[in-house]
Amino acid sequence: MSGLLDLLNSPIGSQIIKGVAGQAGESEQKTAGVLSMALPLLMGAMKKNTATPEGAQGLMSALTNKHDGSILDNLGSLFGGGVDDNVMNDGQGILNHVLGAKQPQVENALSQKAGVSSDTVATILKVAAPLLMGVLGKQARNENVVESNGIGNLLGGLLGSDENSNKEQSLIESFLDSDGDGSILDDVAGMVLGGSNKGGGSGIGGLLGGLFGK
Template sequence: MNITDLISGGIGSKAIAGVAKVLNIDESKAKWVVAAAVPLMIAALNYNSKKSAEKEASINNALEKHNGGILDQIGDFFGQGPSDDDNKIVNHMFGRNTDVVKESLAAKTGLSSDKIGGVLAILAPIVMGYLGKQKQQTSSSGGIGDLLGSVLGGGAASNSSEGGGILGSILSSVLGGGNQNATQGGNMGGLADLAGEFFNQNNDSGKKGSILDSLAGMFAK
């Protein structure tokens, strides 16, 4: 399992082409948004899964419903465009950070927040479908956090075997309150670190924009 499948691999290529067509934007711009947004989505899900047993169960149930069927019907999905349910998935992923994500991506791309919202709504069920399929195919007993952490770590500079644990520590204070100081450490992987730092409330819009550039730069080449 590898996050590059969702960004620059077969699934990602179809998603980028579909996003560009549905929203009538340049394909290179669509690729940049996809490369920046997908790691944020998976990182947010991973942190949410660690908030409580109830949150983990909720994400687990959601992944059970998204069994990957959408990946075989991406063309039909793009023909329909994003739905209200797709927007709800985005809101569940990012919570109170949803507007921050939209506004930051809009500022970097020159696209409107509405168009960015459309991109996120298109990507959300694809990401969930991919993760749901990976869940079906893995026999790991480590829980949803390990699944999400390993997918996120698959396309990064991180070679750590701690995957979900790294993401849990760095995101524990930046996706929804509590202690505002994200844990720092030399062993934190590049992608996990960047994805977590985007949500750090101590970072201003300029810093968030630089983080998005770095995230996108890992894949949008």
């Protein structure tokens, strides 16, 4: 399965970055930077949620009934003239489910890390969330994932399938719930910003830098 790095570096990834950048009014380079941090974070949070049968079934139901991947079939139409309010509202609903009350904290952290405003990050996330669900839906169809117990493996595959990537994903998940209380995004601001050192560091930023080969 293609990982997130492959997705962002692919022709469809370039189209997504260009379209999201246009919607957010930001450069493609900075938009790509936000996406490279935000997508693994969102997927890590989703994967954490699928650890429970209820969470896995909820995601499987969403992929089956609404996010089947068709949003990716005509990106030119999606981005032409601006993204439809229905898509933006759908994105906000996904973020509410995945990030909950931690969304402003995540947006501020990504804002400082990427050097763009938190409002711009919020717009990028709203557009990216339905697209990410579309990627998951398309992969689920391609791999004939019809049972909720296969969702975790699908997410793990997109985050990286080799041993090193699996180790990094485990670290990402543990950092997402740093104090083990089930709130998967506790202290995420400090973790993202803590990875800003060039040596990679122990924060989320450093881990994602390693995940994307930076």
